[in-house]
Amino acid sequence: MNQRTAMVEQPATPDWPARMQILAETAQSPALRDYYEHGAPSGDTPMSEVPMVALDFETTGLDADTHSIVSIGLVPFTSERIRCREARHWVVRPVLPLHRESVTYHGITHSEIREAPDLREVLDDLLASLAGRIVVVHFRNIERSFLDRALRWRLEEGIEFPVIDTMELEARWHRQKKPGLWDRLRGRKPASIRLADSRTRYGLPYYAPHHALTDALATAELLQAQLQHHFSPNTPLRDLWH
């Protein structure tokens, strides 16, 4: 069943190693070129051998065109181990004013923001941390689009990268069909595929949400759980990535 679902999604997914080779040749920024030159594992690579990095952004809102990144958390991992030693966390100054609500949301204060660097200053580090690894996020539209917009704004060129989306994986198992009439009559709601709810299904502990590094860690753990429950160590990367 997983295979079938994956195949439906397949046409949208580029051949990432080849795509990155092309991007490496056309990229203008040295940091970006360096990132692409690290390439990506091929789609045949068994999941047990794929180097990954869980990534999470906290943002001032949901629209990449009008909102900005406030903080970035990432943690490298494999299907077996999550390496907190190599975890990174940055607070960056948003281009747009910080909304009052989102301040309390992320627990990041105005003074922290004022002293924070612009994303451009941490970009080399960020790209180096991502290089050669498959990015893992929960809901890929945020990280992909915000990083792309942020780079366009600063480097006048965007970024493309392969992504495994733990929320999309959950959707494969819990959003296959719309709830039937019987379910609706009984008030049965579809299973939630939000990060915290998804984790509960695998017996993962509750982590306070909305800290970029904690969310990245939470996402990495969720993927480890999903791999053990739904895939085998030999499942090829292409069944999961986008």
Added chain:
Amino acid sequence: MEVEQIEIRDHIRRFAPFDGLPEDTLNWLAQQVEVAYYRAGSTILTYGQPLSDLYFIRSGAVEVYRRNGELYNRLSEGDLFGQLGLMMNKKTRYPANALEDTLIYLIPDAVFQELWEAGEHFADFFDIEDQGRLRAAVSRQEKSNPLMTSRVRKLITRTPVTAVSSTSIQDAAKVMTDEGVSALVLTHPGARIDQDWKPGDNPMVAGIITDRDLRTRALATGLAYDTPVSEIMSTDLVYIQSDKYVFEAMLTMLRHNVHHLPVLHRHKPVGVVALSDIVKYESQSSLYLVSNIHHQVDVRGLKRLSKDTAATFVRMVNEDANSHMIGSAMAGIGRAITQRLLELAEEKLGPPPVPYCFMAMGSMARDEQLIVTDQDNALVLDDSFIPEQHDDYFKALATFVSDGLDQCGYTYCTGDIMATNEQWRQPLHVWKAYFTDWIENPNAKSLLNSAIFFDLDGVAGETQFAETLKDLIAEKAKNTPKFLAYLAHAALNRKPPLGFFRDFVMENDGKHNNSINLKRRGTAPLSDLIRVHALACGSRAQNTFNRINAIAETQLLADGVANNLRDALELLSITRIRHQALDIEAGRDPDNNIEPENMTRFERRNLKEAFQVISSAQKFLRYRYHASGGGSIN
């Protein structure tokens, strides 16, 4: 760059031994952690697998096995495993499987080693071989009661007032009046108490007299004033050494019902401690209760005092007395009630036709009595006893005492081990035959029923009868391996649980229980196995702590084992005692069952450690005495 893994740090710090780490160390530790997820049923570690991390369970449950596949433990959130392998040879010693979906925080070996080197608290936690944790838990408690930390010599305010035993009673009374004391220490003529006593010297102290002795033994009997005081002094001297603790002085007074205790430094008298000196340490001393018991004129009066027994028990617990003090005080009270009941019985029935010794068995004999207890007693009669002529008297005496004890809260023994039972109301020569038979012709069934008789103590009357039996047991038991083997076998009948898992008691077969009987699963198996060793060593001690001390003087146990047994016994006993005190304070009937959900993690860990001590000690017992099988005899 500093990255604080807040979630990890804040979680880990909730659990020992990380709870004692400074903030900086915790932040550093949290950054070094690796994380791994294990699906329910999957293997985490296999035997002999190279080990590079300490495993901390963040969520889920893990089963740890022995090499032979026997379940060793079941662990949950906050528990650690892998430490033994890391400390030994970096290889897995206990294989582990995920029982539920489990998230593990892995602490790299290098970090583990560094924390180990840096922090005593951290190292102590893992000091499994040493049972350091148990020691720490027990000694923390011992430090909190002044009766247990103060030495008797601190109570001495003046040098003892002494006189030579040849002094006349009138001169003795004058000295006491001039000096304002109520007790006078009498020395042997020629003893030089201004000098230190040396080995080979004659004993210095001949006896003691008190105001009361002058009243009852001299004035009331109309002795001439020039009678030498040696004629009325107490010579069967009860005394205490000056380096003992105050609580030991208290126990000595309790046991012998004396109110003045000469204090000796080796053989030299250095002072006298009076009841009032010790009572100052306690609000409502058990010593008062004991003297009050001796003043009651009927069973009703004794029954009224049994409420005070519970109050004394609770007070001692709240004042952090140790289990030895409480057990001895409760036994002292029980003993006083029994003694008084016997006096009342004799008042009613007349003097006994032949001498007798009233014996206590079980916890009272061991000085380990608690609040929930039944009566176990017996009568040893003089060998001139003729059943047809004398037994009516002793049957009536036994019935009076047994009924009285029941009234006072010491319920009838369900196994009928009471002096009212003809079988246990026999002359000394029959008792000797009983013990000889039990020891020389042991069998599993008879030992199950008679093991209780191997804790015995004379309470009243001709207590030397009881001493004779103790001598017989001490002499015969150590030379009869077959008896020791059967006794060891019986001691293996009750097993401690593995420990705890979440809010349950973890049983050896993997099942869970909601509560645990701390007597049946803890203190009883422990005193059972210590009794075997004590008898093997030829010890005459009855109290389990004293027995451990006697065993420790031999080469029977490996280094440190006696200390572990002592600490385990103290921890199990005091936990049981505290639980009963809480029940009493809450108006519930006290019992021996405790529920893991009402315990702190700390208490559970210490108890678990104590269970492990019992478990290893049982294994050694089976091996040492060739106890057949070791399984249930039933």
